[in-house]
Amino acid sequence: MNHYPQIYLLPYRGVFRLRWRIFQWVILIVLLGWLYFPILSRLVRQWFDDPDYSHGFLVPAFSIFMLWRERSHLSRLTAKPSAWGLLILVMAESMLIVGVLGAELFLSRISLLFVMAGLVVFFFGWQCFRSIFFPWAFLFLMVPIPAILMTRVTFPLQILASTVAGSTLPLMGVPVLREGNIINLPAMSLEVAEACSGIHSLLSLITLAIIYGFLTERRTHLRFVLALASIPIAVAANSLRIVITGLVAQYWDPSKAQGFFHEFSGWLLFLISLAVLVALHRFLRLGEVRSSVGQL
Numbered sequence: 556m557n558h559y560p561q562i563y564l565l566p567y568r569g570v571f572r573l574r575w576r577i578f579q580w581v582i583l584i585v586l587l588g589w590l591y592f593p594i595l596s597r598l599v600r601q602w603f604d605d606p607d608y609s610h611g612f613l614v615p616a617f618s619i620f621m622l623w624r625e626r627s628h629l630s631r632l633t634a635k636p637s638a639w640g641l642l643i644l645v646m647a648e649s650m651l652i653v654g655v656l657g658a659e660l661f662l663s664r665i666s667l668l669f670v671m672a673g674l675v676v677f678f679f680g681w682q683c684f685r686s687i688f689f690p691w692a693f694l695f696l697m698v699p700i701p702a703i704l705m706t707r708v709t710f711p712l713q714i715l716a717s718t719v720a721g722s723t724l725p726l727m728g729v730p731v732l733r734e735g736n737i738i739n740l741p742a743m744s745l746e747v748a749e750a751c752s753g754i755h756s757l758l759s760l761i762t763l764a765i766i767y768g769f770l771t772e773r774r775t776h777l778r779f780v781l782a783l784a785s786i787p788i789a790v791a792a793n794s795l796r797i798v799i800t801g802l803v804a805q806y807w808d809p810s811k812a813q814g815f816f817h818e819f820s821g822w823l824l825f826l827i828s829l830a831v832l833v834a835l836h837r838f839l840r841l842g843e844v845r846s847s848v849g850q851l
Contacts, residue, residue, distance in 0.1 A: 718733070752792030753789055
C-alpha cells in the first residue's frame with residue numbers, strides 16, 4: 556500500500572514542474588512587455604511612418620525564420636546555464652535606464668536585444684547563445700542609427716555623392732560648379748541634402764544582401780562578400796540618381812527633376828542595385844566553379 560502514492564504522484568510532480576516553468580516564463584514575458592512596450596510601439600510606428608526604415612519589419616521576421624530553420628540543431632543542445640547571463644541582464648537594464656532618462660532611443664531599444672542575450676546565457680548557456688548569435692546580431696539592423704552617428708555618416712556620403720555627380724555631369728556636356736554638397740547647373744541648383752545621402756537605401760540594401768546571402772548561399776565567405784559589396788553598390792546607385800536628376804534638369808525640365816521623378820528614380824535604382832547584387836553573386840559562383848575545375 557505504501558508504494559501506490561509514489562507511483563501515482565510521479566506524473567503529477569512532472570506536470571507541476573512543467574506548469575511552474577511555464578508560469579515563470581509567462582511572468583517574465585509580462586514583465587518584459589511592461590518594460591519595453593512603449594519603446595517597441597514607438598519603434599514600430601517609426602517603421603510605418605518613415606519609409607527609409609520600412610525594412611525594419613523584415614528583420615525580426617527573418618530572425619525568427621533563421622531560428623526555425625535551426626530548430627532541430629537547437630533542440631539537441633544541452634542547457635548549461637551560466638551566471639554571466641545575470642551580468643548581461645544588469646548591463647542591459649542599465650542601458651535601458653540611461654536611455655530612458657537621457658531620452659536616447661537607440662540605447663533603450665538595443666537594451667532589449669541585450670536582455671534577450673542575457674536570458675539565453677542565463678537559462679541555456681553560452682553554447683546555445685553561440686548557435687543563435689547570427690539571428691540575434693541581425694536584429695540590430697531593425698534599430699535606426701542614433702542621430703549623432705547618423706550626422707557623422709551622412710555628411711561624408713553627401714560630399715561623396717556630390718563629388719561623383721559633379722565629376723560625371725561635365726563628361727555628359729553639363730557645366731557644373733560644385734560648392735560642397737550643392738551642385739550649380741545652368742538650369743538650376745541641386746542640393747544633395749541629408750535625405751539624398753543614400754544612407755537609408757544603404758541600410759536597406761545591406762539588410763536585403765544579408766537575407767539574400769543566407770537564403771541562396773551556404774559558403775560564409777561569399778555571404779560576407781555580398782554584404783560588403785552592397786555598400787559600394789548603394790553608393791554608386793545614389794550617385795547615379797543625382798547624375799540622372801541633373802541631366803533631366805538640364806536637358807528636359809527642371810520641374811521634372813523633382814517630385815515624382817525624384818522618388819521614382821530612387822525606387823528604380825534600388826531595384827537595379829538588387830539586380831547588380833544578384834549578378835555579382837552569380838559571377839562569384841561562376842568564378843569559384845571555374846577555379847575548382849581548373850584545380851582538377
